[in-house]
Amino acid sequence: MTHENLAFTKGHGTENDFVLVPDLDGELDLSDVQVRFLADRRAGLGGDGVIRVVRTEKADEPDVRALAPEAEWFMDYRNADGSRAEMCGNGTRVFAAYLLREGLVSGRRIPMATRAGAKMAVVSEGSNGELSYAVDLGPWRLVHPDAPTGQGYDTLVALPGMDTLPGLSLDLGNPHVVVVLPESVDLMDVDLTHPPVLNPAPESGANVELVQMLGPGHLQMRVHERGVGETRSCGTGAAAAALALMSWSGAPADHEEWRVDVPGGTLLVRALPGQRVELAGPAALVADGRVDVPRG
């Protein structure tokens, strides 16, 4: 057979969209080519990423399998180019929504394993009846807390047609560089069709967030995601952006909350005690079906 016929579910979190592939007992070995096909918006299904839903004890990576006592299900996250990512904040909410809908978990607290450790999603119902998912993303850190460049900047970021801007590197389990744009620039006019050029270039690449303040505790953001390109939202990126702004104005206060507007919607970021961070927002499952995926 030249094709594998796979079940899939399409979902998104603030329009950061994913193809979920259930592989509960870890029998699939999705190649980079197959992931790229699933994520392809013309030849395949289309998505910023592909999430394989697999029992944690069946994961290939020993570090992930070690999380099985904490979380029965592993979010095996792949970027649209096939690369593996440690974490996806929007993906965790969509993953939680899928586990809940499929009856693979019970209750309102949904643990999940990721390459960046176990995470916990808590589901609540808003006054409009819609479910919201708050995920403890776990610990975060500044990559260069003592960067010699001072003022909390450690990277120079080059964007087309603009002077080089200073950026701050944060680790949310996956890598981010946050850049504040001057007020004179319209965030929506910035060309993100190519990756911003980072100096120094992080060894494993980075997601780059462009931000502008809208008011106290409120910012807007666009993002260029590692392994994808521009996306309409990035959950870990929203958390990185809010944490960068909190860090620039002193240390984040416990429970300090920021609203982050992205092209695909709005996310809430809350600093938790012990240098942890929470991300809250919606999740939608929009289609289910089967797809013929070329082998290879």
Ligand SMILES: N[C@@H](CCC[C@H](N)C(=O)O)C(=O)O
């Ligand atoms: N969209 C995600 C992040 C997905 C992974 C990222 N592209 C990476 O390579 O680190 C999010 O919502 O956090």
